[in-house]
Amino acid sequence: MSLIGAAPLLDASNFLNLGDEAYLYWGAHSPAVKRVEDAIVQSYRAKSLGEGGRDFLYAAESHTRAGIARLTGRDAAEVGLLGDASTAWSAIANGWSWKPGDNIVINEYEHPAVFAPFLRLRRYGLEVRVVPRQEDWEMPASSIIEACDERTVAIAVSHVGYVSGLRHDLNELGAFAEQQGIPFLVDVSHSLGVIDVDVEYAALTVTASYKWTLGPYGVGAVVWNRDRLPDFEPGSVGWRSLENMFTDRRFDEINWNADGTRFQMGAPALADIAGLGAGIDTILDLGIDRVEAHSSVLAGAAIDGLERRGLEVITPRDPDRRAGNVAFLHPAGERFARALADEGVLVWGGDGRVRASFHVLNTHSDVERLLAGVDAVLETFPLERISA
Numbered sequence: 001m002s003l004i005g006a007a008p009l010l011d012a013s014n015f016l017n018l019g020d021e022a023y024l025y026w027g028a029h030s031p032a033v034k035r036v037e038d039a040i041v042q043s044y045r046a047k048s049l050g051e052g053g054r055d056f057l058y059a060a061e062s063h064t065r066a067g068i069a070r071l072t073g074r075d076a077a078e079v080g081l082l083g084d085a086s087t088a089w090s091a092i093a094n095g096w097s098w099k100p101g102d103n104i105v106i107n108e109y110e111h112p113a114v115f116a117p118f119l120r121l122r123r124y125g126l127e128v129r130v131v132p133r134q135e136d137w138e139m140p141a142s143s144i145i146e147a148c149d150e151r152t153v154a155i156a157v158s159h160v161g162y163v164s165g166l167r168h169d170l171n172e173l174g175a176f177a178e179q180q181g182i183p184f185l186v187d188v189s190h191s192l193g194v195i196d197v198d199v200e201y202a203a204l205t206v207t208a209s210y211k212w213t214l215g216p217y218g219v220g221a222v223v224w225n226r227d228r229l230p231d232f233e234p235g236s237v238g239w240r241s242l243e244n245m246f247t248d249r250r251f252d253e254i255n256w257n258a259d260g261t262r263f264q265m266g267a268p269a270l271a272d273i274a275g276l277g278a279g280i281d282t283i284l285d286l287g288i289d290r291v292e293a294h295s296s297v298l299a300g301a302a303i304d305g306l307e308r309r310g311l312e313v314i315t316p317r318d319p320d321r322r323a324g325n326v327a328f329l330h331p332a333g334e335r336f337a338r339a340l341a342d343e344g345v346l347v348w349g350g351d352g353r354v355r356a357s358f359h360v361l362n363t364h365s366d367v368e369r370l371l372a373g374v375d376a377v378l379e380t381f382p383l384e385r386i387s388a
Helices: 034-049 051-072 085-095 112-124 141-146 170-180 270-286 288-308 333-342 364-380 383-387
Strands: 079-082 103-107 127-131 152-158 184-187 204-208 220-224 325-329 348-350 353-357
Touching: 034 051, 034 270, 051 079, 051 220, 051 270, 079 085, 085 112, 085 184, 085 204, 085 220, 103 112, 103 141, 112 127, 112 152, 141 170, 152 170, 170 184, 270 288, 288 325, 288 364, 333 348, 333 353, 333 364
Parallel strands: 103 127, 103 152, 152 184, 184 204
Antiparallel strands: 079 220, 204 220, 325 353, 348 353
16 A cells, blocks of 8 residues: 555646646646646637537536535535636625624635625625634634624635635534524635535535636636525626526516526636536546545645744644645745745745645655755745844
8 A cells, every 4th residue: 555645646647837846836726737628628619519519518517516516515506606706705795684783704814805895895884803813823613603793694714724724613613603593604715626625504605716626717616505595696696697588577677596506697717617627527536535635644744844944834733624735934935935936846925924735746755845945945045034
């Protein structure tokens, strides 16, 4: 039995345009996948087939919705596809029901895609409560729970935060939300495709397309649990949101689609949607349990090595509290990342931190290259000199 992480789950022959660098940029976006490009090209070319081409494209769209449903453990009818995750969150916030003085609870680790649409509603009387992190960069579920009260109309969390890579306990938060009758809103952009995702308690789940699911840019997905949030009407609407755009009453009422497709406003990026479906198929073929175990082992090895070098790693050590991202502090994060690229290691850097991400292509040799690169860059950007 081979050591987990000794070999890639998906080797370099499955990718396009890769260089010799260690690719640890997944948390920003995945590298190009041949299977995904093939699906995009095939779907784009289908436009030349007239009505048959449209049938082909809509079948690919249905296939992608089914793939998202499999990864989230939900039903394909709950899935709607939009232009990106930010568009989805805006549709949710603008359709949300609340009164002046009500509040929504978010936390310090949230991405602007999640909180900015709600922040805009402050001017009309919605309170946006931001739960701060602890000094050790932890954020227990209890701190979010304690911020809620009888005027809380929603709890919104990213399953895995983009700042530190902390994984929230969706079951603990979701059980509390259910008990209190508070809708639970979840973003899975940094977890879907790399760890097992259970959104049973979520009323609405949102994801981007271009990270761990191996897809292209240009697609956002919503999973609408109609049992937990019946009759929700998004704050954005278009012709594809409608059950029948030709009804005699089309100028009198909005006849919403009954399922998740009510989030789909206009003509979608169908070729990109087909590409996302191919990326998700790749993950499903590998098996999400294998993918999670692989990424977790490599991330754990990276944490060990970075801490041995005296760096402050802000990602939890506990595998159940993280996914594929590993972040450490450095005041010159962006310059540090550029310097690592010169050493042949591609990571993301900025906002006083550096983030390395591990997924299906990576192996323990990539961890070693990261650590060797960090050693070299620290000679140029030592913490004590940069901090002084």
